[in-house]
Amino acid sequence: MRKLILITFFLPLIFLQGCASSSLRGTGDLGVVIERVVGSVQVVETTGRTRLGQISGLGDLSHASVNYSRDERYAYIFGRDGGLTKVDLLEMRIVKRVMQSGNSIGGAISQDGKLVAVANYTPGGVKVFDADTLELVADIPALDDNGKLSKVIGLVDAPGNRFVFSLFEAGEIWLADLRVLARPALTKFRNVGKEPYDAMITADGRYYLAGLFGEDGLAMLDLWDLKAGVKRVLNGYGKGEQKLPVYKMPHLEGWAATGNELLVPAVGRHEVLVVDQGNWKEVGRIPVHGQPVFVVARPDNRQVWVNYAFPHNEVVQVIDVPSRTIVKTLKPGKAVLHMEFTPRGEQVWISVRDEDRVKIYDAETFEKISELPADKPSGIFFTPRAHRIGL
Amino acid sequence: MPNNTLLIFRIGVLTLALATPALTMADSPVEAVAPAPARQAELLNLIRQDCGSCHGLRLEGGLGLPLTPQALKGKFPEALKQTILHGRGGTPMPPWNPFLTEAEAGWIVETLLKGLP
Numbered sequence: 001m002r003k004l005i006l007i008t009f010f011l012p013l014i015f016l017q018g019c020a021s022s023s024l025r026g027t028g029d030l031g032v033v034i035e036r037v038v039g040s041v042q043v044v045e046t047t048g049r050t051r052l053g054q055i056s057g058l059g060d061l062s063h064a065s066v067n068y069s070r071d072e073r074y075a076y077i078f079g080r081d082g083g084l085t086k087v088d089l090l091e092m093r094i095v096k097r098v099m100q101s102g103n104s105i106g107g108a109i110s111q112d113g114k115l116v117a118v119a120n121y122t123p124g125g126v127k128v129f130d131a132d133t134l135e136l137v138a139d140i141p142a143l144d145d146n147g148k149l150s151k152v153i154g155l156v157d158a159p160g161n162r163f164v165f166s167l168f169e170a171g172e173i174w175l176a177d178l179r180v181l182a183r184p185a186l187t188k189f190r191n192v193g194k195e196p197y198d199a200m201i202t203a204d205g206r207y208y209l210a211g212l213f214g215e216d217g218l219a220m221l222d223l224w225d226l227k228a229g230v231k232r233v234l235n236g237y238g239k240g241e242q243k244l245p246v247y248k249m250p251h252l253e254g255w256a257a258t259g260n261e262l263l264v265p266a267v268g269r270h271e272v273l274v275v276d277q278g279n280w281k282e283v284g285r286i287p288v289h290g291q292p293v294f295v296v297a298r299p300d301n302r303q304v305w306v307n308y309a310f311p312h313n314e315v316v317q318v319i320d321v322p323s324r325t326i327v328k329t330l331k332p333g334k335a336v337l338h339m340e341f342t343p344r345g346e347q348v349w350i351s352v353r354d355e356d357r358v359k360i361y362d363a364e365t366f367e368k369i370s371e372l373p374a375d376k377p378s379g380i381f382f383t384p385r386a387h388r389i390g391l
Numbered sequence: 392m393p394n395n396t397l398l399i400f401r402i403g404v405l406t407l408a409l410a411t412p413a414l415t416m417a418d419s420p421v422e423a424v425a426p427a428p429a430r431q432a433e434l435l436n437l438i439r440q441d442c443g444s445c446h447g448l449r450l451e452g453g454l455g456l457p458l459t460p461q462a463l464k465g466k467f468p469e470a471l472k473q474t475i476l477h478g479r480g481g482t483p484m485p486p487w488n489p490f491l492t493e494a495e496a497g498w499i500v501e502t503l504l505k506g507l508p
Contacts, residue, residue, distance in 0.1 A: 036448060060447070060449050062453075063447075080447055103451065103453065121452070121453060249444070354436070376440075
């Protein structure tokens with residue numbers, strides 16, 4: 001009898017201890033690195049700067065992007081081939097995978113964390129999935145008034161369990177309210193400008209800004225004042241100037257909002273534009289090394305790091321925000337595709353595609369701290385994105 | 392729709408040929424002088440990675456049209472070459488002639504039509 005008591009008492013303890021030492025860990029310092037060609041992600045951690053593992057079988061990951069569940073345990077990976085995969089960063093495995101379209105460009109997770117939306121090129125539209133099961137819960141084809149489907153770009157989440165996105169061919173911005181799932185309420189803003197190619201929402205979830213490829217300028221929607229409609233800002237910023245060819249579309253997700261100023265990549269000119277968020281006027285231009293692709297603020301907003309399109313993609317430049325000058329030009333290597341800061345910004349991780357490396361820099365001294373091998377790395381996404389509107 | 396596309400290509404080629412005498416040399420059908428093996432590897436990487444940023448890593452399309460052999464079937468190789476070299480007005484397709492010779496562009500067209508290795 002005594003033996004039995006001992007066993008029943010100690011056995012669970014031993015078991016618990018085993019678990020604790022082997023697997024218990026937080027996820028706040030985790031992230032994934034996309035390996036775009038082989039269709040896998042590496043799970044990494046930024047405290048010791050190591051690779052924890054790899055998850056394969058994710059399809060065509062060119063232009064892949066990632067959203068995180070609010071518990072920072074699961075990553076939703078959006079592939080070019082229309083694949084949506086939910087992976088578990090702790091168990092390092094695929095939880096669920098669906099092929100939801102023929103060609104997709106990115107996604108967003110709702111404010112309450114219960115919905116994952118995907119922006120699709122083919123067929124053009126937005127599909128919304130249950131974040132838990134990846135079951136389809138809403139389908140929003142991007143049909144314009146002429147009955148034509150548009151490619152959807154610039155899909156972001158907005159407060160109030162809403163999603164905002166843009167229609168490339170139709171030149172429209174749509175707001176989908178998913179508080180009542182059975183009936184997504186759509187508000188459409190038409191004639192916002194020619195060919196919106198990407199968009200972002202400010203960190204406070206108030207302003208949605210779509211960059212226009214077909215004309216110089218941005219289409220801006222103030223979500224606090226929908227009646228005002230979409231306004232054009234930075235209109236004709238390059239009027240009369242010859243546009244330079246663009247060998248890679250700028251990405252707006254990382255647009256740097258630094259206090260009262262927004263730093264945005266110009267299209268077709270080698271400049272970063274400085275916009276005053278109070279009146280939406282251009283207040284400065286910073287000449288840079290090439291066509292900017294990502295313009296990303298360090299979390300303290302003191303610096304902005306910029307990478308470039310082909311053929312200038314071996315360089316990363318650092319802009320000092322107060323003086324609007326370039327304080328550092330780094331050459332991480334051929335084909336720098338993405339940069340991601342650690343949550344408080346002491347390191348920046350840079351993917352260098354053609355060198356099959358992720359290089360880690362000290363964001364204060366600009367010294368390279370470390371590097372990790374990765375197969376044709378592109379996007380780097382750290383878990384604190386889980387708690388940021390629009391990411 | 393495909394007919395329209397062809398027409399646009401034809402007009403494009405004609406205009407280019409008239410405007411720039413040097414280009415009339417390219418009137419001979421695309422016959423690719425194969426680049427050296429090292430350059431071929433560079434070009435294949437360029438196709439997959441850099442063309443791929445708009446046309447998709449597997450060239451099945453994205454912001455740009457698909458460039459698979461099926462998608463390109465029936466298009467004039469010469470017109471495709473001119474699009475690569477000079478871009479396509481009114482679309483985001485940029486001119487690649489700062490980085491490619493005519494022969495290299497021709498070789499890229501042949502490679503696309505055959506399908507990437």
